[in-house]
Amino acid sequence: MRRVLALLLLLALPALAADRPPRSGLDYATPGVRAMQADDFANPGMLWVQEGLALWDRPGGMGGTSCASCHGRIEGFAGIAYPRRDPRDPDKLMNLETRIEKCRLDNMGAPPYGYESRELVALTAAVRHQARGRPVAVVEDADAIAAGEKEFRQRRGALDLACAQCHEANAGKKLRDETISEGQTNGFPAYRLRWQGVGSLHRRFQVCNQAVAAEPYPLGSQEYIALEWYLAKRGAGLLVETPAVRQ
Ligand code: HEC
Ligand code: HEC
Secondary structure (H helix, E strand, C coil): CHHHHHHHHHHCCCCCCCCCCCCCHHHHCCHHHHHHHHCCCCCCHHHHHHHHHHHHCCCECCCCECHHHHHCCHHHHCCCCCCEEECCEEEEEECHHHHHHHHHHHHHCCCCCCCCCHHHHHHHHHHHHCCCCCECCCCCCHHHHHHHHHHHHCCECCCCECHHHHHCCCCCCEECCEECCCCCCCCCCEEECCCCEEECHHHHHHHHHHHCCCCCCCCCCHHHHHHHHHHHHHCCCCECCCCCEEC
């Protein structure tokens, strides 16, 4: 009941102007969280990055190859932009996670790690970390971005709320013990104190779906990848922070 009341109150508040530059979730974080993210020795997310770096060099699969055998130094991936379409099947959207899984299966002959596995999250975080401090790179694709925006504005769940109602209209407002941010994606995969671990962006989407009592889409689904694509575009100009720290 308290949750429903808090949400109803939220909706009664006036909307903010939508035309200001995007702000990272870091700007809405508490001083303690900000300090933790700023110091690589205090940021627990760096443990996942270290693990991902080790996995990069680990041989596996039918050919006994590692990511490094074919791709060289991981720094070479600092400029890659995801989501994008599968060049061999343009109806299919891929994000970094599903791209890595596909590489394991098709090019290494190794079993995929599984979407929210420790390994895939670590490897994704290590690759994204290479771009830390650079503007988020976005592939232009009007159709995919429009599909993602539709998801963002779709009201859903028993509470009948869209992502936009929290993350656009009410950014900066308190919801229980959290400050609602713009729902930007530049910090993911991110360490979340509540998770006591690093999680993917799609895991965060599922939490937000559940917050309005909506059925989440599967991790790695086309709907979530489209949403991810739109959010990357919406946050254009923000710098990659992976691994961010969040409450
Ligand atoms: C009832 C309000 C509400 C709705 C609706 C909602 N969220 Fe959230 N969301 C939150 C809160 C609270 C947090 C945690 C604080 C923060 O970072 O904004 C959060 C966090 C996030 C974050 C992490 C931001 C960061 O910097 O770490 C993303 C991304 C996000 N939401 C996306 C979405 C998407 C996409 C949808 C729609 C599918 C959605 N949210 C729907 C309340 C909501
Ligand atoms: C046997 C060689 C081989 C191995 C091993 C390999 N890849 Fe790949 N990877 C490729 C090829 C070839 C491509 C180009 C696309 C394609 O043909 O699949 C690619 C593409 C990629 C891309 C997309 C790059 C871009 O510019 O968009 C990513 C990301 C990637 N691989 C990650 C990995 C990771 C992480 C590993 C280790 C788990 C790995 N790959 C292991 C051969 C390999």
